Amino acid sequence: MNPMDLRPIHRAAALGLLLAVVLGGAAGCSSAAGTAPRTAEARESAPGVTPGPSGTASATPTDVGWVQLMTPMNQQAVKLLTLAAERAAEPRVRAFAVRLRTGQEAELGRLRPLLTRMGLPLTDVHAGHDMPGMVTGQDLVAAHAAEGPAFDRFVLARIRDHLRHSAQVSRSEITAGGRADARELARALVTARETFLAELERLPGAVRPLG
Secondary structure, three states: OOOOOOOHHHHHHOHHHHHHHHHHOOHHHHOOOOOOOOOHHHHHHOOOOEOOHHHOOOEOHHHHHHHHHHHHHHHHHHHHHHHHHHHOOOHHHHHHHHHHHHHHHHHHHHHHHHHHHOOOOOOOOOOOOOOOOOOOHHHHHHHHHOOHHHHHHHHHHHHHHHHHHHHHHHHHHHHHOOOHHHHHHHHHHHHHHHHHHHHHOOOOOOOOOOO
């Protein structure tokens, strides 16, 4: 398969799995590669809620699945955005990549402490899984191989995918999550993604998605 193939049909079909991971917690993905580490509190209260520290709101499996997915999604996106900030042919794409990378890193600065407050490991429980919206190792290889306008088109397509799918999953957290701090962060993520998606569509090389 051509490494530049964006596999839109495959990724669209897998969106149902992505939402299932969030609505059902991290177990939806970890069943394929061993059970994800969970705290004693999470085990005792599953599939309900986990008591929060110092009286904070309880965590549902949706909270767990969402934060454990958003963290590696942002980490992988930062890698691609760093490359785009250095190599994009179009200056506006480079500037966009810099701004979005800054925003994604700021989100990681809130996601990682949330993992800690929920008693969850900082390890990527989705490592090796081709989740919709996740920038994969194959994507990074393809980006390194691309040049000029083709590089810009590839990066923008992958980043659009990341923004759209992570926004959709974050909306599920807003409606189904149990922790107020997680829902608040999810709202901030959705707002940021909507803003950046609108900007992305105006950039040179942004090809409209098929669906």
